[in-house]
Amino acid sequence: xxxxxxxxxxxxxxxxxxxxxxxxxxxxxxxxxxxxxxxxxxxxxxxxxxxxxxxxxxxxxxxxxxxxxxxxxxxxxxxxxxxxxxxxxxxxxxxxxxxxxxxxxxxxxxxxxxxxxxxxxxxxxxxxxxxxxxxxxxxxxxxxxxxxxxxxxxxxxxxxxxxxxxxxxxxxxxxxxxxxxxxxxxxxxxxxxxxxxxxxxxxxxxxxxxxxxxxxxxxxxxxxxxxxxxxxxxxxxxxxxxxxxxxxxxxxxxxxxxxxxxxxxxxxxxxxxxxxxxxxxxxxxxxxxxxxxxxxxxxxxxxxxxxxxxxxxxxxxxxxxxxxxxxxxxxxxxxxxxxxxxxxxxxxxxxxxxxxxxxxxxxxxxxxxxxx
Ligand SMILES: [Fe+2]
Ligand SMILES: [Fe+2]
Numbered sequence: 001x002x003x004x005x006x007x008x009x010x011x012x013x014x015x016x017x018x019x020x021x022x023x024x025x026x027x028x029x030x031x032x033x034x035x036x037x038x039x040x041x042x043x044x045x046x047x048x049x050x051x052x053x054x055x056x057x058x059x060x061x062x063x064x065x066x067x068x069x070x071x072x073x074x075x076x077x078x079x080x081x082x083x084x085x086x087x088x089x090x091x092x093x094x095x096x097x098x099x100x101x102x103x104x105x106x107x108x109x110x111x112x113x114x115x116x117x118x119x120x121x122x123x124x125x126x127x128x129x130x131x132x133x134x135x136x137x138x139x140x141x142x143x144x145x146x147x148x149x150x151x152x153x154x155x156x157x158x159x160x161x162x163x164x165x166x167x168x169x170x171x172x173x174x175x176x177x178x179x180x181x182x183x184x185x186x187x188x189x190x191x192x193x194x195x196x197x198x199x200x201x202x203x204x205x206x207x208x209x210x211x212x213x214x215x216x217x218x219x220x221x222x223x224x225x226x227x228x229x230x231x232x233x234x235x236x237x238x239x240x241x242x243x244x245x246x247x248x249x250x251x252x253x254x255x256x257x258x259x260x261x262x263x264x265x266x267x268x269x270x271x272x273x274x275x276x277x278x279x280x281x282x283x284x285x286x287x288x289x290x291x292x293x294x295x296x297x298x299x300x301x302x303x304x305x306x307x308x309x310x311x312x313x314x315x316x317x318x319x320x321x322x323x324x325x326x327x328x329x330x331x332x333x334x335x336x337x338x339x340x341x342x343x344x345x346x347x348x349x350x351x352x353x354x355x356x357x358x359x360x361x362x363x364x365x366x367x368x369x370x371x372x
Pocket of ligand 1 (some may be wrong): 112115141142222223263
């Protein structure tokens with residue numbers, strides 16, 4: 001029998017295991033995964049030589065502990081269906097929920113795989129053993145995660161073609177420091193999202209409409225470790241988080257990542273209703289967890305309880321609805337409507353940036369354990 005992606009020791013093996021599964025003719029999923037908009041997960045490339053030159057000596061003790069823990073591989077074999085995987089009645093699922101849930105799975109699979117391709121490439125190009133070891137371990141995890149979501153999609157007769165995506169999806173260049181800010185945040189927000197849903201469904205199992213949510217606790221621990229790795233990478237060079245210019249970048253990335261999540265989640269009302277989750281409550285919970293964690297390395301947190309915070313996010317969300325409606329309508333009127341929406345979204349994003357931050361005294365060692 002062929003190996004399953006959950007047992008793979010490397011990203012390459014996990015991808016090969018997925019590719020070896022019977023092909024599905026559905027091209028829609030891959031087409032959705034190929035989309036590049038402000039709201040869809042992107043693939044990134046960077047200056048790999050600069051990243052390869054990082055010296056982890058200043059954080060050596062924490063680094064070795066983290067790598068040893070990742071090498072011990074507590075989640076090997078976790079990301080596959082077991083007896084706990086209840087039957088999913090895809091045909092009986094309410095059509096709007098089914099469409100939003102499939103969209104959620106495709107976008108999650110693409111986001112997981114986006115991490116995989118970036119980390120795998122860093123491992124392939126690098127020669128610094130500390131760095132290549134870390135990136136190989138993270139690529140392994142993300143390939144398993146993406147493979148597992150694809151397994152869930154396959155039951156609905158859909159799969160994202162991971163090999164095709166690697167070859168054909170557009171790559172966005174980010175210089176290394178932007179990769180650190182964006183990827184650190186996406187790993188930590190990923191942790192916060194998975195654990196918040198997991199805890200909610202633990203308290204309200206009647207809302208667990210799909211078995212994949214049962215896997216979220218172990219899953220979030222992988223993301224937590226990945227975030228820890230980026231925290232340590234940032235700790236190797238104090239300028240990355242302390243200079244005035246970089247503080248502004250950090251504020252920008254925090255705001256962009258939080259606002260994107262708000263808009264994306266509000267696009268899936270039926271999905272959140274089925275989970276028994278109010279997207280605004282969920283968003284604020286996830287921001288709170290992420291902010292608390294990010295105090296390990298970022299010199300500020302966003303004021304998510306500021307009176308202008310949620311109303312401004314809601315205006316960005318309304319502007320996004322206008323953009324989507326304008327694009328659907330087409331023609332000159334539709335284009336103008338979409339343009340108006342983009343201007344509103346941009347102006348409100350700037351308004352979010354004017355909310356004063358809360359300063360944070362960063363501890364010497366960023367070391368944290370998953371606590372939620
Ligand atoms: Fe992941
Ligand atoms: Fe991750």
